[in-house]
Ligand code: PEP
């Protein structure tokens with residue numbers, strides 16, 4: 001599947017053979033402008049990407065703002081440690097107007113394809129419960145009956161050790177190895193001074209992903225990786241072996257990763273595991 005951040009990438013993702021979109025980052029819609037995007041503007045973009053990939057799944061992530069990304073038209077308190085502060089779903093639950101507008105646009109678009117709504121920077125099941133309550137309210141308001149799935153980004157280490165508590169509330173998980181690595185090693189992903197500590201290929205990361213895969217193996221919840229790790233050909237085999245079912249990567253990497261997946265799963269050594 002493809003990671004995309006702009007609607008203009010739909011075409012290249014299709015050309016490279018994407019089987020759907022595993023991560024549609026929606027930050028582009030909100031950055032570099034003076035007002036938040038309207039419900040209608042968002043709806044048209046979500047509809048476009050859902051139609052383009054139908055019947056494949058399109059996973060659209062709720063706005064993941066905060067951390068190093070700020071939006072000028074929303075006043076946010078200065079934080080000493082923004083990556084440990086009001087990011088992702090923490091921000092959205094404090095700015096419900098933005099969350100509700102995005103959910104209204106997503107739910108309206110859901111009838112045009114197979115939608116997955118992905119919640120970023122989740123820490124506790126209560127956050128998912130809150131989002132689902134708001135979704136139900138929105139659904140009633142706009143009288144939308146189409147089906148869609150709800151999933152979480154696994155990026156915060158606490159989620160690894162409590163994933164079973166999320167099971168009743170989610171349909172899929174996507175491991176964000178970029179943030180997971182920065183939080184596991186306490187190394188800012190953008191700070192070159194600590195890059196020697198930031199190792200997404202480490203056994204530490206594979207072990208944490210395996211823990212999630214093992215805990216979910218008795219459920220029907222599929223486990224995807226959408227961080228940079230998924231786009232490294234030599235990591236395909238270890239990820240498949242620990243139970244990763246979906247890979248979502250930048251469009252240019254799709255052919256190589258697909259080929260590697262087919263190579264690994266058709267090898268004799270793999271079929272014995
Ligand atoms: C991640 O954290 O791995 C991820 C895919 O999200 P982003 O890079 O947008 O934070």
Ligand code: MG
Nearest residue numbers: 155176178179
């Ligand atoms: Mg992330």
